[in-house]
Amino acid sequence: MVSIKLHNISLVYRLHEKVTLSAPDRRVAGPGGRIEGSGRKQFVQALDGISFELKAGDRLGLVGPNGAGKTTLLKVLYGIYEPSGGSIAIEGKVDALFNINIGFRREATGRRNIVLRGLISGWTESEIEEKMEEIIAFSELGDFIDLPFKSYSQGMAARLAFSMATSLDPEILLMDEWIGAGDASFQDKAKRRMDELAEKAGIIVLASHNESLIESVCTKKLTLKSGQVESLTTKPIKRSRTEKTVLSRPR
Numbered sequence: 002m003v004s005i006k007l008h009n010i011s012l013v014y015r016l017h018e019k020v021t022l023s024a025p026d027r028r029v030a031g032p033g034g035r036i037e038g039s040g041r042k043q044f045v046q047a048l049d050g051i052s053f054e055l056k057a058g059d060r061l062g063l064v065g066p067n068g069a070g071k072t073t074l075l076k077v078l079y080g081i082y083e084p085s086g087g088s089i090a091i092e093g094k095v096d097a098l099f100n101i102n103i104g105f106r107r108e109a110t111g112r113r114n115i116v117l118r119g120l121i122s123g124w125t126e127s128e129i130e131e132k133m134e135e136i137i138a139f140s141e142l143g144d145f146i147d148l149p150f151k152s153y154s155q156g157m158a159a160r161l162a163f164s165m166a167t168s169l170d171p172e173i174l175l176m177d178e179w180i181g182a183g184d185a186s187f188q189d190k191a192k193r194r195m196d197e198l199a200e201k202a203g204i205i206v207l208a209s210h211n212e213s214l215i216e217s218v219c220t221k222k223l224t225l226k227s228g229q230v231e232s233l234t235t236k237p238i239k240r241s242r243t244e245k246t247v248l249s250r251p252r
């Protein structure tokens with residue numbers, strides 16, 4: 002069973018350069034984490050005392066102003082950064098969609114990129130082959146799938162990235178503010194796909210500045226401010242009749 006448990010997580014970014022700042026009592030707080038220390042031992046406290054638990058089916062929206070710690074928290078969940086303090090326990094395979102362009106070979110076609118990404122995620126060539134048509138169909142890229150990735154617009158790249166990440170059956174999917182690149186019709190489709198994923202007992206964590214996207218996609222909302230939890234709210238899942246019909250249709 003998938004789950005995420007964070008207890009009192011903190012993360013500091015150490016600044017190895019000597020930076021000159023006002024005296025601590027005269028500093029003006031900015032939008033980001035706290036700047037601490039002095040001389041060459043300065044650091045930014047990006048996360049401070051973060052605790053929460055997620056279980057199968059949860060869709061957590063991470064919100065907060067610039068520098069609040071959303072991306073840092075996603076990177077801690079993905080294992081890119083080791084927390085400076087606290088404990089983290091994750092059950093399940095974690096996949097991430099942080100930046101639409103990362104992980105794509107610009108010169109390779111969309112189709113070839115699907116194979117490469119699948120292999121990196123531990124899929125065999127025949128498993129990728131089985132998923133190939135579904136991934137292409139969901140992306141709606143048509144003949145562009147056989148053109149090099151560098152010829153895609155941002156929205157087209159987002160379609161391919163999302164289609165791939167969600168077709169390879171992730172147990173836990175982390176996403177950072179990318180979905181806005183897709184057009185309105187693709188966003189609707191993407192939302193339904195996320196509902197499906199969450200129903201297959203997965204966990205989704207989505208960081209975004211788009212409050213209405215978070216409201217419509219997520220079941221929980223964690224608001225960060227200067228690296229700390231300002232609030233954590235849960236809302237009942239609301240679905241329209243149309244969405245229910247689509248979700249219950251066999252694949």
Ligand SMILES: Nc1ncnc2c1ncn2[C@@H]1O[C@H](COP(=O)(O)OP(=O)(O)OP(=O)(O)O)[C@@H](O)[C@H]1O
Pocket residue numbers: 014015032033034035045046047065066067068069070071072073074
């Ligand atoms: N490599 C780094 N070195 C030092 N400080 C960093 C580094 N990366 C991020 N920070 C700091 O950590 C804090 C949190 O940044 P983070 O990128 O997690 O915020 P965010 O909520 O994702 O912001 P945004 O909405 O602007 O994308 C900020 O104060 C930022 O200045």
